[in-house]
Amino acid sequence: MSNTLRDARRFWRASFTGAAKSRENLRARIAIGLHFLEYGLALEGARPGHGLEKALQLAADIDTYVDNFACDATVEIALRTLQNYLAFNAAADLDLGEISTVVTRHIGKVTGGLSGGVETVTADQIRHDGMMDFLKFAEARHSIRTYKQEPVPKGAIERAVRCAQQSPSSCNRQTCRARVWTDPADIAKIAALQNGNRGFGDQLGGIAIITSDLAHWEHAHERYQAWVDGGMFAMSFAYGLHAEGLGAVMLNWSVTHDQDDRLRHLTGLPESELVITMVGFGVLPDQLRVPVSQRKPVDYALTLDAPLHSSE
């Protein structure tokens, strides 16, 4: 019970309902606002004026953010989206003056080369760039519990995190982070707090703590969303490592708060960041044994076109 209460208190303190208190809160509100505009602009039936109220709120949030924090990537993406919104609505009879003013005020300060708004893609492009035998790729992944004693290239870790960043996230809020350690002494300290790496923890070439920042969530109905977004991010990270030819294994963080506190104390992780899971990884040996981990027949997981009952 005390663990559940602490979960609730942590969510209440970090998240934002009504007022955006922290930088991360405001970042999230900006992400939600610009996502609303991008989403609307991308629809086939997109109409001039759609989302004007949200666009005005976004412009006001950008001002607040720049005044209190910095003119960073969050601002740049939001400004690019507003530019796109202004262009789409240019011919419409709308009062967009406030939005234009905010864009003009800050656009010269952003230099990251980031973009926002909508873009047109073709089915051919998507198929060409995305075509692979994904089932084969997925079936070739195993949880790896034997590693070669070789360092993991930093570039491979970075690419795997970029892959994780491509995961869908609620309103594109991107609440997740991978905190990665590759020094054997650091790995040993972290692995010592985790209960599922016996027999191979000392062989790992890296260990990641995957988190979701609760400051990005707004209402009570979002209280479990961090687990969903975090799980997707963790899976994409594991697939990213797999795509780099590395081995990886999820390392559960099914713990009570006393153990969670030990990890926070060791790593300096703030209370607002929820630990979703750890991921151990490293270089594959030339030959190794893995559990078969036979999957159930597909009809266990798939129900197709089941008859529906009346909605009354």
Ligand SMILES: Cc1cc2nc3c(=O)[nH]c(=O)nc-3n(C[C@H](O)[C@H](O)[C@H](O)COP(=O)(O)O)c2cc1C
């Ligand atoms: C959230 C989660 C936590 C896990 N924790 C551990 C763990 O602590 N130690 C471990 O050796 N494997 C762990 N696993 C790996 C599972 O045992 C493994 O995914 C499952 O047996 C299927 O095997 P496969 O991944 O090789 O397909 C975890 C998996 C998940 C999804």
